[in-house]
Amino acid sequence: MSGTTQSRKAPERGESTSPVVLELRDLHVFYGAIEALKGINLTVRRGEVVALLGANGAGKSTTLRTASGMIAPREGQVLLHGERVDGIKSHDLVRFGIGHVPEGRGVFPRMTVRENLQMGAYRFKSVDKDDLDRVFTLFPRLGERKSQLGGTLSGGEQQMLAIGRALMGKPEVLLLDEPSMGLAPLIVQQIFEIIKEINEQGTTVLLVEQNASQALRMADRGYVLETGSVAMEGGAAELLSDPRVRAAYLGEGAA
Ligand SMILES: Nc1ncnc2c1ncn2[C@@H]1O[C@H](COP(=O)(O)OP(=O)(O)OP(=O)(O)O)[C@@H](O)[C@H]1O
Numbered sequence: 558m559s560g561t562t563q564s565r566k567a568p569e570r571g572e573s574t575s576p577v578v579l580e581l582r583d584l585h586v587f588y589g590a591i592e593a594l595k596g597i598n599l600t601v602r603r604g605e606v607v608a609l610l611g612a613n614g615a616g617k618s619t620t621l622r623t624a625s626g627m628i629a630p631r632e633g634q635v636l637l638h639g640e641r642v643d644g645i646k647s648h649d650l651v652r653f654g655i656g657h658v659p660e661g662r663g664v665f666p667r668m669t670v671r672e673n674l675q676m677g678a679y680r681f682k683s684v685d686k687d688d689l690d691r692v693f694t695l696f697p698r699l700g701e702r703k704s705q706l707g708g709t710l711s712g713g714e715q716q717m718l719a720i721g722r723a724l725m726g727k728p729e730v731l732l733l734d735e736p737s738m739g740l741a742p743l744i745v746q747q748i749f750e751i752i753k754e755i756n757e758q759g760t761t762v763l764l765v766e767q768n769a770s771q772a773l774r775m776a777d778r779g780y781v782l783e784t785g786s787v788a789m790e791g792g793a794a795e796l797l798s799d800p801r802v803r804a805a806y807l808g809e810g811a812a
């Protein structure tokens with residue numbers, strides 16, 4: 558599983574000097590009168606895994622939705638490779654190399670596994686057989702269930718399908734919204750290992766997780782959101798050992 562690893566990462570975790578792939582600048586996002594993001598700044602460099610943590614309602618999903626063009630910010634900018642893309646709709650933004658696996662997975666229940674994966678390649682004229690093979694290699698369970706309807710897959714299999722579908726769009730940056738949600742520990746472990754492998758194969762990852770400890774152990778850097786603002790940011794190891802993070806998100810030292 559680790560055969561594809563190269564010494565691509567910067568020697569010091571959390572100190573990558575690779576080019577910035579995704580940058581969010583002073584994002585203000587509203588739902589009606591409610592300001593869900595109050596000036597978010599966030600940077601993701603090529604090859605990194607960046608964890609985005611925070612309590613329920615902190616604005617994690619909103620951040621991903623804004624980055625992938627599902628919502629337009631009222632103020633601020635989204636930049637991909639230094640190019641402003643805020644205002645571009647999500648189905649066009651896929652062309653810029655962004656893939657979003659949304660909260661709740663969004664598998665098409667009445668389509669087969671194969672058809673769901675084909676949908677992920679909609680921006681191309683035809684489905685790349687190598688991409689399909691890659692997904693079935695990463696997720697052998699999907700390979701065994703090519704003709705099964707999406708809606709009849711288990712929760713873990715649906716998560717695999719959602720990730721696989723995003724990979725069919727050949728993303729350079731993959732936005733993952735709580736991939737471990739509602740899954741049994743063994744499956745969570747598998748999903749995390751596969752995310753790591755996808756990253757080692759060259760895809761940059763921005764990972765939203767409630768499972769802070771596992772996310773930080775895999776990440777290079779992390780951001781902690783609180784009510785729409787960045788409360789903390791830093792190297793993953795640094796955040797993992799921060800007493801405030803440990804108390805608030807790792808269930809330790811609670812009074
Ligand atoms: N469609 C919507 N309409 C109105 N308010 C919304 C909508 N979506 C999110 N919000 C509000 O925006 C804020 C941020 O929500 P968001 O879903 O981004 O949080 P989150 O950090 O992903 O939370 P969770 O961990 O529960 O998924 C919350 O106060 C939420 O109620």
Ligand SMILES: [Mg+2]
Pocket residue numbers: 617618619660
């Ligand atoms: Mg969310």
